[in-house]
Amino acid sequence: MFPSRLEQNQLKANISASYNKLYGQFSLTELRDVGNYRILKIVGEGSFGKVYLASHRLTHQKVVLKMGSKNDPNVVREVFYHRQFDYVYITKLYEVIVTENSVWMALEYCPGKELYEYLLVKKRIPLDECSRLFSQIVGAVFYAHSMKCVHRDLKLENILLDKKGQAKLTDFGFTRECATKGILETVCGTTVYMAPELIERKPYEGYKIDTWSLGIILYTMIHGSMPFDEEDDIKTKYKIVNDEPSYDDNFIDVNGKDLIMQLLQKDPNQRPSLTHVLQHPFMHPYGCSILEKTEKTIKRQSQGCKHFHSKLERKLLKKLKQSGFDTQAIKQSVNKKKCDALAGTWQLLLEKEKRSESLRHPKRSRSVLSVKKVFEPSLSSRKGSEDLKSPEPGGKAASLKRIMSRKSDTVSIRQPINAAQLNLSPHQSQAEQAESGGNARPNKKHNFFNKMTNFFKTKKQNGVHYQNGSPSPSSKNTDKRKRNTNSFESNKNSPHRSPTRNGNETTHGIDTEDKPNGKLKIEEPMLKKFKSNTSSEGSRQTSMGNYDSELDHRPANSEHEVLEDNKLLEQRGRPMSILSQQSEMSNDTYNSEYSTDGNISNSKANSSISSTNRNISSVMLSPSGDLTDSHPTQSRVTTRRSMSIMSSASSASERSSRTDSFYDISTASSPKTMDLRAMGNYSNADTMVPRMTVGSQWLSKRGRSPVGRRGRPPKRNISRKLMNHSSSAAQSVIQEESSFDNEDDNSGVLLEETEGHGVPDTPLLHDLEMPSSVSGTPSKPSTPVCAEVQPTDRRPILFAMGRSFSGGSRWSRNISEERLSTSDFPSLQNVGVHSDIGSADDEDNSLED
Numbered sequence: 001m002f003p004s005r006l007e008q009n010q011l012k013a014n015i016s017a018s019y020n021k022l023y024g025q026f027s028l029t030e031l032r033d034v035g036n037y038r039i040l041k042i043v044g045e046g047s048f049g050k051v052y053l054a055s056h057r058l059t060h061q062k063v064v065l066k067m068g069s070k071n072d073p074n075v076v077r078e079v080f081y082h083r084q085f086d087y088v089y090i091t092k093l094y095e096v097i098v099t100e101n102s103v104w105m106a107l108e109y110c111p112g113k114e115l116y117e118y119l120l121v122k123k124r125i126p127l128d129e130c131s132r133l134f135s136q137i138v139g140a141v142f143y144a145h146s147m148k149c150v151h152r153d154l155k156l157e158n159i160l161l162d163k164k165g166q167a168k169l170t171d172f173g174f175t176r177e178c179a180t181k182g183i184l185e186t187v188c189g190t191t192v193y194m195a196p197e198l199i200e201r202k203p204y205e206g207y208k209i210d211t212w213s214l215g216i217i218l219y220t221m222i223h224g225s226m227p228f229d230e231e232d233d234i235k236t237k238y239k240i241v242n243d244e245p246s247y248d249d250n251f252i253d254v255n256g257k258d259l260i261m262q263l264l265q266k267d268p269n270q271r272p273s274l275t276h277v278l279q280h281p282f283m284h285p286y287g288c289s290i291l292e293k294t295e296k297t298i299k300r301q302s303q304g305c306k307h308f309h310s311k312l313e314r315k316l317l318k319k320l321k322q323s324g325f326d327t328q329a330i331k332q333s334v335n336k337k338k339c340d341a342l343a344g345t346w347q348l349l350l351e352k353e354k355r356s357e358s359l360r361h362p363k364r365s366r367s368v369l370s371v372k373k374v375f376e377p378s379l380s381s382r383k384g385s386e387d388l389k390s391p392e393p394g395g396k397a398a399s400l401k402r403i404m405s406r407k408s409d410t411v412s413i414r415q416p417i418n419a420a421q422l423n424l425s426p427h428q429s430q431a432e433q434a435e436s437g438g439n440a441r442p443n444k445k446h447n448f449f450n451k452m453t454n455f456f457k458t459k460k461q462n463g464v465h466y467q468n469g470s471p472s473p474s475s476k477n478t479d480k481r482k483r484n485t486n487s488f489e490s491n492k493n494s495p496h497r498s499p500t501r502n503g504n505e506t507t508h509g510i511d512t513e514d515k516p517n518g519k520l521k522i523e524e525p526m527l528k529k530f531k532s533n534t535s536s537e538g539s540r541q542t543s544m545g546n547y548d549s550e551l552d553h554r555p556a557n558s559e560h561e562v563l564e565d566n567k568l569l570e571q572r573g574r575p576m577s578i579l580s581q582q583s584e585m586s587n588d589t590y591n592s593e594y595s596t597d598g599n600i601s602n603s604k605a606n607s608s609i610s611s612t613n614r615n616i617s618s619v620m621l622s623p624s625g626d627l628t629d630s631h632p633t634q635s636r637v638t639t640r641r642s643m644s645i646m647s648s649a650s651s652a653s654e655r656s657s658r659t660d661s662f663y664d665i666s667t668a669s670s671p672k673t674m675d676l677r678a679m680g681n682y683s684n685a686d687t688m689v690p691r692m693t694v695g696s697q698w699l700s701k702r703g704r705s706p707v708g709r710r711g712r713p714p715k716r717n718i719s720r721k722l723m724n725h726s727s728s729a730a731q732s733v734i735q736e737e738s739s740f741d742n743e744d745d746n747s748g749v750l751l752e753e754t755e756g757h758g759v760p761d762t763p764l765l766h767d768l769e770m771p772s773s774v775s776g777t778p779s780k781p782s783t784p785v786c787a788e789v790q791p792t793d794r795r796p797i798l799f800a801m802g803r804s805f806s807g808g809s810r811w812s813r814n815i816s817e818e819r820l821s822t823s824d825f826p827s828l829q830n831v832g833v834h835s836d837i838g839s840a841d842d843e844d845n846s847l848e849d
């Protein structure tokens, strides 16, 4: 029986519709999935590439996917070091996916964004909150240092806030180990955060430059502006080397000042150890608690205590086994920190299980770090910080906004309210917490809205008018009068900090009477100043140069991206990076050591560096002590905010370290190769082509590209073009590398300045292994190797880059082979996974774990 004509037509239409659908899917340029992750939206963009919010398909856990170029050694460096860290105040690296050209890092999602942005919103962070956040940051750096690693790019932008408002250190692109070489030479970091010895280009102790940057961070958190940040970078550098920061007693107390002064000692040897920092009275009560727990964590990890020992882990492992998983493979991946799909899935499952567990059995943590604990009125009032009660950025304001938006049909707020404008009691905050947690009870809501109404009534009576989230001048007068009764001076010697002083209220104005010189300090310009100060290059921003226009330059791949970009525009009106004049070195990425791999670069950037160096020296050598700038800075257009830099003055050892790091991660070192390295043999013919490509990319990336680290891809392309065509340095790299074309097969050659090499002795760095597929052979964990360098001894050393590039795709291939597909997994119910992901706001990450 043949189908009727109508049926035939219907069938035809169906077939063509599904064909077209499939075709449409194939021709989609939009990125939807990476490995086991479904991309949800763009959350940021770094110099490496875009950063996406994604969902792990198997566990529905949210992660951040950060993309980088496979050929960028900073990406390799970041992965290499980051995967070693397993610490509560460092973002977790769950998984690394390597595709043909890119590396994708699946990182812990921190919805609170950067501390920098938080500070922009808050203007200043109250002392108690500073103490809490700063203890967490110092804890993270202490942990990294105990692993014999220095971060070298500590700044507000590299500290993220998780959903609980906890600080998380991130971005390990400049990290290096110090186990083999205590004294480093590479100038890297961000100018305004740089220690004097870095500015002066002296050899430096890595740990101590981190300590200095911590001082800058603390100062900025408290004051809302940076201690050394001038319009002119030369002046900034001069100040870093010669001046003491000025402290504003309206915002800082004796302890805070004492701590910052210690951290910002010009003499690195005078800077305190991080143990001392954590024990400092300013850090009380958080510091000691963090120190204690971090030490425990370090001890446990250094003793090689592996995972799978806790009850929860064993339970989860059992479930997985019962469901047919290869638990041995999981154990191996996790213990060796392979960061493959198995390890990633395990970590995410475990986190989810922890969350469910803590929901099932909520326990009250005794830790002072517990969010619950810090919400307690007693502690809060002792420290006087309202913000402790709002762990999320935006604090009360954010919560309030949410609550109010829920009730938008009955209550309306004209403008977002800044936390600073609210002065609720601890109890109010607790109620608000309950509200924002979604467990609000009607009576509480009622209560809360009554309080809100009262609050607005009171403010109205006091003449406060909200404009763009800030009180209008008339309100400031009122506030000023109010603060007169609570002036800091009167509380200065009090052992307890004044709630008003610590609260956000104080951030809105300072009494004329409080100032010794009687000068009125106007708050709004302060905020503006801070904006540009924090974005150290942003101080040169023009009205044209802004984040918006930068985003506009980027090709929007899809409507989705456009939407995201628009959201970003709404959220962040930051100044953007615009190409600076070539002589501008400081806050741009200037001549990374990658660009000098085997070469002393003669690029424009290099000359810019030397010109700036001349500038610095001329400034500093001025006999009168005045700032004499014999080489005035060329007109800068504008830049966005502080940029991380790495100078051409990088020591060969640093370069060696980087390349060794890459070597370690990509190929397993063999004693034989090591010997060859030491003997200075050159080798490898077939890897020269990729090396050449890589060389040029490195040059354009963090090299002399006038675009900063946060430069956008189109600009990078431009600079790459410039490099390729105009930079003799790039050619020089290629020439020198090409000269070794006919060497041994297994290694790349880098013309290095070296005198030998050392092997790190840190036990914590040892037990690592990337997927064996990286090297193509089962690999014993290799230790980071770093050449001890004498600048005078310039000779080529062998370094086994070859396989890394030629074999990179093999790694990628094998990883993807190993990667679990959805079908590989049984139903998640079988392994006891709940679908209420992310809803809990528990203590899953607590140090007690």
Ligand SMILES: Nc1ncnc2c1ncn2[C@@H]1O[C@H](COP(=O)(O)OP(=O)(O)OP(=O)(O)O)[C@@H](O)[C@H]1O
Pocket (backbone or CB within 6 Å): 043, 044, 045, 046, 047, 048, 049, 051, 064, 066, 091, 107, 108, 109, 110, 111, 113, 114, 157, 160, 170, 171, 173, 644, 709, 710, 711
């Ligand atoms: N784990 C994360 N959670 C939430 N957002 C993140 C996370 N990591 C990065 N982001 C967002 O992505 C942006 C860029 O990320 P990141 O700064 O790490 O990139 P980058 O390439 O290292 O940048 P740069 O080197 O210029 O500092 C950040 O500003 C932040 O807003």
